Each structure stands twice: as structure tokens, then as C-alpha cells.
Amino acid sequence: MDTDADTAAKDMLHSYLRNAREAVLWKANGLGEYDVRRPLTPTGTNLLGLVKHLSIVEAWYFGRTFDRPFPEPLTWWDDDAEDNVEMWATASESRAEIVDRYERACRHADQTIEALALDARGHVPWWQRPDVTLHGMLVHVLAETCRHAGHADVLREQIDGVAGMREDSSNLPDHDADWWAAYRDRVEEAARAARS
Numbered sequence: 001m002d003t004d005a006d007t008a009a010k011d012m013l014h015s016y017l018r019n020a021r022e023a024v025l026w027k028a029n030g031l032g033e034y035d036v037r038r039p040l041t042p043t044g045t046n047l048l049g050l051v052k053h054l055s056i057v058e059a060w061y062f063g064r065t066f067d068r069p070f071p072e073p074l075t076w077w078d079d080d081a082e083d084n085v086e087m088w089a090t091a092s093e094s095r096a097e098i099v100d101r102y103e104r105a106c107r108h109a110d111q112t113i114e115a116l117a118l119d120a121r122g123h124v125p126w127w128q129r130p131d132v133t134l135h136g137m138l139v140h141v142l143a144e145t146c147r148h149a150g151h152a153d154v155l156r157e158q159i160d161g162v163a164g165m166r167e168d169s170s171n172l173p174d175h176d177a178d179w180w181a182a183y184r185d186r187v188e189e190a191a192r193a194a195r196s
Contacts, residue, residue, distance in 0.1 A: 006118045013138040014113050019166075020145040021106055024051060025099065026167050027152035035159050037089050046099055047155050048089040050148045054085050056101040061141050062109035065132065068109050072101070104179035113138065 019064055028036050028047040036048045075081060089097035117136040132140075157163045165171040175183075 002047070009135070010113065010118050010138070011159055013142060014110075017138065017142045017145060020142065021054075021102075023149040023166060024054060024145065024152050025102070027098075027149070027156040027162075028099070029167075030162075031156075031159065033095065036095060039088070039157050040155050042066050044084075044088060045155065047086055047152055047159075047170045048095060048111075049086075050152055051102050052089060052093075052098050054145060054148060055105045057141060057144055058102070058105040058109040061124070061137050062112040063105075065124055065137060066112055066134070067121060067122075067142075068108075068112050068115075070105060072104070074101075081082060109141075 028051055031047070037046055039046050056074055059072075062068070063070040063088055075189040090097070113134065116134045118133060118138075121134050122134065122137060124130050124132055153163065163172055
């Protein structure tokens with residue numbers, strides 16, 4: 001059973017996870033089909049692929065790990081699935097389908113988080129230490145979601161310059177495009193000077 005301190009810790013971690021999920025979805029919002037799908041790194045990282053990948057993260061780690069399986073089939077976790085298939089959207093997969101699945105996986109995960117105590121035990125067979133608690137899993141999924149939210153930040157900025165933590169408030173200084181161009185030039189100048 002959760003103590004008051006456990007409940008406070010769980011609520012805090014869950015709140016941070018919800019914020020990170022929101023950030024990922026926001027970064028994929030408002031773009032055309034090409035931009036939300038296009039690979040922007042040599043390894044093919046793309047915004048919609050990050051959302052698709054995080055669906056399996058939420059569904060598996062808060063589902064199967066705790067014997068609370070996500071009720072929908074996610075074929076990319078099958079043993080015979082194509083490598084990296086969960087990291088990109090095929091032409092036949094709609095953005096709405098991928099985003100809706102992610103939101104359903106998150107709601108399913110939320111039910112697990114709310115129902116179980118922080119010390120509830122789960123099992124991830126491929127981990128070096130396969131036995132895990134809900135607390136450990138919350139930390140793991142929060143870290144993974146934040147990592148991918150960071151990827152999404154950089155990808156979105158490359159596409160159309162949109163930057164910041166969330167749509168309704170930015171964590172960046174409020175300056176115009178000229179200031180940012182001058183700032184970037186200063187950073188570039190310092191980088192060039194350091195290599196000599």
C-alpha cells in the first residue's frame with residue numbers, strides 16, 4: 001500500500017510523464033504529412049515515428065510488464081517484425097491512427113499507474129535485471145519519453161523553427177529572428193575559434 005510520501009512521489013513522476021507526452025504530441029502537431037514523417041537524421045529519426053515508438057513503450061512497460069496487457073495488437077513487438085518498424089510510419093498508416101493509438105496506450109498506462117503501488121512488481125524478460133517495480137518503470141518510461149521529446153524538439157526546429165517546451169509557454173528567451181540569428185552566429189564563431 002502507498003504511503004503519503006509514495007503517493008506524492010508517484011503523482012510527481014506521473015505529472016512529469018504526462019507533460020513529456022504532451023510535448024511529444026505538440027511537436028508533431030500542425031505539420032503536413034511529409035514533414036511529420038520525413039527522416040531528418042542518418043538513422044531515419046522522424047516525428048511520427050517517435051510517437052509510434054512511444055506507443056509500444058507505454059503499452060509494453062505499463063501493460064505486459066505488470067500483467068495488464070494492452071488490449072490491442074501491436075504487431076511491431078512480435079518476434080518476426082521487421083527491424084525498426086516501430087520507428088516510422090508507412091504511407092498507409094494515418095497520423096490520426098498513430099496519435100490515437102499513442103493516446104490509448106497512455107490511458108492504459110495511466111490506469112496501471114493509478115491502480116498499482118510504487119512497490120508493485122513487474123517483469124521485463126530482456127532486461128539485465130528483469131524484476132522491476134512500478135517506481136522503477138515510471139522512472140524508466142519518463143526518461144525514455146523525455147529523451148524522445150528532446151529528439152522531437154530538435155526535429156521540429158529543423159523543420160520550421162518552432163522551438164520551446166510547449167505551445168502555450170516557451171522556456172526560451174523571447175527574442176525576434178534577428179536576435180536568434182546573431183546569437184547562432186556567435187555560437188558558430190566560438191565553435192570555429194575553439195577548433196584552431
